[in-house]
Amino acid sequence: MSTNVQILAIVVTACLFGIVFELVRRRRMMERYALLWLFASAVLLALAVWRDLLEEVAQAVGIYYAPSALFAIAFGFVLVLLLHFSLVISRLADQTKVLAQRLGLLQTEVDRLRAELASQAGEQEREREYSRST
Amino acid sequence: MAHEDRRAPDTLHCRNSPPAAPLRTQSAPTDPTTMSRHLAIVPAYNEAAAIAATVGDLHAHTDFDVLVVDDGSTDPTSECARAAGAAVVRHPFNLGIGGAVQSGYQYALEHGYEIAVQVDGDGQHDARHVDELLRHLQEHPELDMVTGSRFLEMTADGYRSTLPRRAGIRLFARLLSAVVGRPVSDPTSGFRMVGRRGIELFARDYPHDYPEVEAVLLLHFHQLRGTEIPVRMRPRTSGVSSINAQRSAYYMIKVLLAILVGLLRARPAVEAGDRAPVAAESSI
Numbered sequence: 001m002s003t004n005v006q007i008l009a010i011v012v013t014a015c016l017f018g019i020v021f022e023l024v025r026r027r028r029m030m031e032r033y034a035l036l037w038l039f040a041s042a043v044l045l046a047l048a049v050w051r052d053l054l055e056e057v058a059q060a061v062g063i064y065y066a067p068s069a070l071f072a073i074a075f076g077f078v079l080v081l082l083l084h085f086s087l088v089i090s091r092l093a094d095q096t097k098v099l100a101q102r103l104g105l106l107q108t109e110v111d112r113l114r115a116e117l118a119s120q121a122g123e124q125e126r127e128r129e130y131s132r133s134t
Numbered sequence: 135m136a137h138e139d140r141r142a143p144d145t146l147h148c149r150n151s152p153p154a155a156p157l158r159t160q161s162a163p164t165d166p167t168t169m170s171r172h173l174a175i176v177p178a179y180n181e182a183a184a185i186a187a188t189v190g191d192l193h194a195h196t197d198f199d200v201l202v203v204d205d206g207s208t209d210p211t212s213e214c215a216r217a218a219g220a221a222v223v224r225h226p227f228n229l230g231i232g233g234a235v236q237s238g239y240q241y242a243l244e245h246g247y248e249i250a251v252q253v254d255g256d257g258q259h260d261a262r263h264v265d266e267l268l269r270h271l272q273e274h275p276e277l278d279m280v281t282g283s284r285f286l287e288m289t290a291d292g293y294r295s296t297l298p299r300r301a302g303i304r305l306f307a308r309l310l311s312a313v314v315g316r317p318v319s320d321p322t323s324g325f326r327m328v329g330r331r332g333i334e335l336f337a338r339d340y341p342h343d344y345p346e347v348e349a350v351l352l353l354h355f356h357q358l359r360g361t362e363i364p365v366r367m368r369p370r371t372s373g374v375s376s377i378n379a380q381r382s383a384y385y386m387i388k389v390l391l392a393i394l395v396g397l398l399r400a401r402p403a404v405e406a407g408d409r410a411p412v413a414a415e416s417s418i
């Protein structure tokens with residue numbers, strides 16, 4: 001692996017790690033969604049810095065050009081992340097649906113109770129007027 | 135435009151309900167003393183032009199309480215439905231037909247209805263058939279669901295559809311019949327009536343996007359029993375089908391996937407006895 005490629009890999013993964021960390025620090029990203037990102041970028045950064053380990057991993061899998069192994073591992077992480085997000089989106093969509101349904105049903109109930117209260121108040125008013133007039 | 139309409143109910147562009155329809159605003163459907171035990175669930179999305187007639191028809195031909203589920207319409211569907219004497223549940227945004235129908239079943243469950251029937255808001259389903267469904271359900275207490283089928287008897291003035299759509303429906307009919315072990319001639323019919331157990335099931339778990347086929351499966355996997363009786367459906371009076379040419383491929387694939395996944399699911403994902411769960415959360 002040439003030094004240029006190594007430097008590029010280190011800079012990119014370090015930036016990724018830094019950005020995710022900063023987003024968590026500013027509370028733009030929740031910790032539970034940052035964990036996967038931080039883990040992925042940490043592993044990639046380690047492999048980019050520790051050249052021998054990357055060479056070893058690449059050889060073990062049968063990849064002749066070590067930086068390709070870095071890409072392959074990064075791709076694996078991306079797949080896992082996307083799957084994770086699909087799960088999260090499904091859960092959110094389901095939660096949103098349940099909330100919207102509850103809201104609609106409760107709104108109907110509130111309207112009904114309000115109308116009932118108003119008619120009760122109207123009746124009392126009429127009774128009071130009636131007793132006053134007699 | 136639509137928003138201005140919503141604030142001025144007097145000037146609504148509702149088509150009036152037929153004169154035979156009695157206005158039921160006084161006896162509110164939820165009044166426990168006058169309440170019938172039967173509910174008609176009418177999911178509606180931007181159906182202001184047709185909804186009053188649908189509600190009026192139901193009132194004229196049946197003694198069912200009518201609940202219109204306004205699925206986030208941008209036109210005055212809610213106001214028109216309310217003016218026609220229906221109870222209205224309004225979603226804050228569009229959830230799709232599955233979510234709308236499920237809200238109806240949740241309403242039925244919470245208000246203690248014994249029987250609920252689904253009727254499309256666009257006027258395709260003839261309210262005169264509702265009593266036939268009801269009679270069939272009451273005469274066969276072992277049944278949990280009765281569906282109105284367009285294809286059990288072919289009539290000259292009956293429902294007509296495009297060829298590819300009919301082919302698709304026939305494919306699903308074959309598949310579904312094989313899976314559930316009873317003849318299903320009209321798997322995409324949304325005109326169906328369920329008893330208490332069906333209400334409880336659908337209130338808790340109902341399929342999302344194109345729910346009709348999957349609902350038949352769901353019923354089967356929960357060991358509830360359904361059947362079909364012949365009905366005639368009218369061409370829709372307003373709106374467009376939620377399944378257009380571009381979407382039908384997606385529809386076919388999605389429903390096929392649902393059937394396959396349903397077959398492989400070891401047990402129902404949702405057990406009776408809880409509130410509506412967030413199903414995507416319940417397991418891994």
